[in-house]
Amino acid sequence: MTKTIHRKEYSALIEVVRDARLAAGLTQAQVSSKLGRSQSFISDVETGKRRLDLVELRDIAELTGQSLPKLVANFEKRIKG
Numbered sequence: 746m747t748k749t750i751h752r753k754e755y756s757a758l759i760e761v762v763r764d765a766r767l768a769a770g771l772t773q774a775q776v777s778s779k780l781g782r783s784q785s786f787i788s789d790v791e792t793g794k795r796r797l798d799l800v801e802l803r804d805i806a807e808l809t810g811q812s813l814p815k816l817v818a819n820f821e822k823r824i825k826g
Contacts, residue, residue: 755793757823762805763791765816769809779808 766776766787773787780786780801787805789795797805806816 754824755796758797758820759791759793761816761820761823762797762802765806765809765811765819771809776805776808780804 766773773791774784777784777786777788786795790797802816803813806813809816811819
């Protein structure tokens with residue numbers, strides 16, 4: 746099995762995170778700042794250089810006005826096409 750970050754499902758997760766951020770009208774710098782992370786944090790996530798853990802994913806969901814279950818549901822829709 747390939748590493749998670751190289752699977753098509755992880756690419757779909759990155760797209761869902763990016764789409765949620767854009768829909769909330771937030772820049773990468775704003776999200777990183779609100780999370781108390783370096784400015785490059787979300788950039789690295791969205792380019793696949795850095796993996797997210799569940800807690801970080803939940804934090805991002807909340808910052809973008811979504812619940813974690815809603816973000817996960819959007820992810821599931823995206824991978825099922």
